[in-house]
Amino acid sequence: MRKIVADLHIHTNRSDGCLSYQQVAEKSKKLGLEYISITDHDTLVNKYICEYFAKNGPKLIIGTELSAYVKDKNKRYRKLDMLLFNYSFDAVSFFENLIRKKTEQRISWLEGFLKKISIKYPKFSLELILDFFSLKNISEVHEGLIFGTLKKLNLLPSNNFEIADFYEVFMAKEYDNSEFIKTKINFDELMKIQENLGGTFSFAHPLHFLSKQDFLDIIPVILNAGIRFIEAYHYKHDQEQTKYLLSFAANNNLGITGGSDFHGRTVSTLGEYGLNRREFDKFFHSLNICTST
Secondary structure: OOOOOEEEEEOOOOOOOOOOHHHHHHHHHHOOOOEEEEOOEOOOOOHHHHHHHHHHOOEEEOEEEEEEEEEOOOOOEEEEEEEEEOOOOOOHHHHHHHHHHHHHHHHHHHHHHHHHHHHHOOOOOHHHHHHHOOOOOHHHOOHHHHHHHHHHOOOOOOOOOOHHHHHHHOOHHHHOOHHHHHOOEEHHHHHHHHHHHOOEEEEOOHHHHOOHHHHHHHHHHHHHOOOOEEEEEOOOOOHHHHHHHHHHHHHOOOEEEEOOOEOOOOOOOOOOOOEOHHHHHHHHHHOOOOEOO
16 A cells, blocks of 8 residues: 655645645644645745744645646647646745736636526526535636536436536537636746746646546647646546556656645545655655745
């Protein structure tokens, strides 16, 4: 059995997680994790959080998770999530201004999209999403939660209808909708974030939203941009998918990351997925890593 020493994909209540970073720290220590990375959506770790972990442990690798829509080699838009590790605090204003602009555009688009779904399914509403997932307002809603609400209400076309199908069926027209695309970080903006903040990207849970063929269609774009890590270990990857990603990384001289994608709910368990000692040491030494020590 693999002994996990580092969980590099964790969310707190600073984005869509349930627990505070202090609670995550305590749970991580009890589990014996030596390193963790807090990767809240569109939210940077601040110096106060770094100081807390430096004093109380475990060791923290600063991170964030960013969603982007990128055209693959066939010029089709694909949703990608990227984990950014080891960034600088020197360009925070650039990042915050970009995220604020995208958030305003996303809320405007979401209001229209939710209205379209509620017309088709009268039982569906924004209020139900907020209630099901204990959210405060529409700014916390994303496509995955819309899918989850439809699933809870038994409104999906079939029992084996997965989130990849949701994107294909419900979101296909939105990919070509200029208002929707403007709400998302594009690939140029993603690279601009790295240019300003520094740090290292890892392609998060590649086979969660993508089939293997879709992955192969998008990975040339990722590699050509100089992104050299993929998240191989994730609760949405089964054993076959994990084995495939580990083999792909080895054959293409890529580093690997891994994490539970913990949100404080029962979907994934803190420390269940991540890197073992050998894998983490390789990851750590591949970077000029910035931790809380």
